[in-house]
Amino acid sequence: MTRPYLPLNALRAFEASARHLSFTRAADELNVTQAAVSYQVKLLEERLGVALFKRLPRGLMITAEGEALLPVMRESFDRMADMLERLEGGKVRDILNIGAVGTFAVGWLLPRLARFQAGHPLIEVRLSTHNNRVDMTLEGLDYAIRFGDGAWHGLEAQRLFDAPLSPLCTPRLAQSLEAPADLIRHTLLRSYRENEWTHWFTAAGVSRPPARTHGVTFDSSLAMMEAAVQGVGVALAPPRMFARQLSSAQVVQPFDIHAALGSYWLTRLKSRPPSGAMEAFEAWLFDEVRLAYGHEA
Structure with missing residues (x-):
């Protein structure tokens, strides 16, 4: 059985109209007239034998058939755009x-x-x-x-x-740190993973680590490090990931003690x-x- 030929212009007109629920805004996007978009959509509806929109006094309402067709059109146009982009310059x-x-x-x-x-x-x-x-x-x-x-x-x-994680802080704050236990007096910054500081204090041999830290909790180590650079507190972070801040002396590593947590x-x-x-x-x-x-x- 031969499948019906569906013109690309009609499919594009439908997809744009469905996104905007407006022939006028679809026409602006496609740089054609409103009448041309309406005609292309009508042509597609006649080819398919179904109504894709209900025409309202102000805009459009997509039908169930249109709702079913829309995601397929979006995926198809996205895939075509990706392939054309890959072929740009004559090489895949x-x-x-x-x-x-x-x-x-x-x-x-x-x-x-x-x-x-x-x-x-x-x-x-x-x-x-x-x-x-x-x-x-x-x-x-x-x-x-x-x-x-x-x-x-x-x-x-x-x-x-x-x-592995280690404390990182500004050089000024580090001047007040002579031993790992001195950190307890400062604001301790940490990620959303619990007990990181507890693991580090244990590795540092602090006999009475704080039962819990009272610093700020971050969902991003990048934000935590920015807070440390600004002097908000001491970050517990992997020095390997912050070599740039360490080399520029924005932060220092006061103790060569690490906690390996992953x-x-x-x-x-x-x-x-x-x-x-x-x-x-x-x-x-x-x-x-x-x-x-x-x-x-």
């Missing part, structure tokens, strides 16, 4: 969607990413950040880089390196076979880890 470019913990993205990945792009000019990296909570399926991610113990259901996880991991869905772009990124990423830390990671 691969899209690589990566989600990364904000601290890792800003403090470690971004300073190195230009090297990957230079070596793989036909792979376009699309980077999003998260606070360690991510739905790879919903967000359409090829890889997610996160912090933890590597145990995530349905995911294949490869350890990148440890990121590692950074490269994760992907077990149901997602790696593409060529994914394999290239994975190989590059682990080369960078070896270059930075050797066998210490």
Whole structure:
């Protein structure tokens, strides 16, 4: 059975009209007349044999049939746009969607990413950040880089390196710190993960660590570090992720004592076979880890 021919202009007119619920605003977007949009939609309705809109005195109301068609049109146009973008310049470019913990993205990945792009000019990296909570399926991610113990259901996880925590604060605040126990007198900044300071005080040999900290809790280590730079308190964060702030002396590490509570991991869905772009990124990423830390990671 031959399927009916559906003109692209009519499909585009429907999709724009459905988003705006207005032929006039759809016409403005498509740079045509309102009459042309109305005609194209009417043509599509006649081809399909169903009404896609109810015409109202002020605007449009989409029908059940239109509601069913709209998400299919949106996905189709998005896929066409992606493919045309990949073909731009006469060469097929691969899209690589990566989600990364904000601290890792800003403090470690971004300073190195230009090297990957230079070596793989036909792979376009699309980077999003998260606070360690991510739905790879919903967000359409090829890889997610996160912090933890590597145990995530349905995911294949490869350890990148440890990121032990240590106090970081302004040089001025550090002048008042002679021993780890002195930190108890200051505002202690921490992430949403509980008991991090308790673990650190135990590692530091403080016999009576505070039962609980009374500082500020952050959902992002980046925000926590900004607070530390501004002198709000002492952050407990991985120095490896804040090398720039340490090298510029915005913050210092008053004690060479660490609490190891997890590692950074490269994760992907077990149901997602790696593409060529994914394999290239994975190989590059682990080369960078070896270059930075050797066998210490």
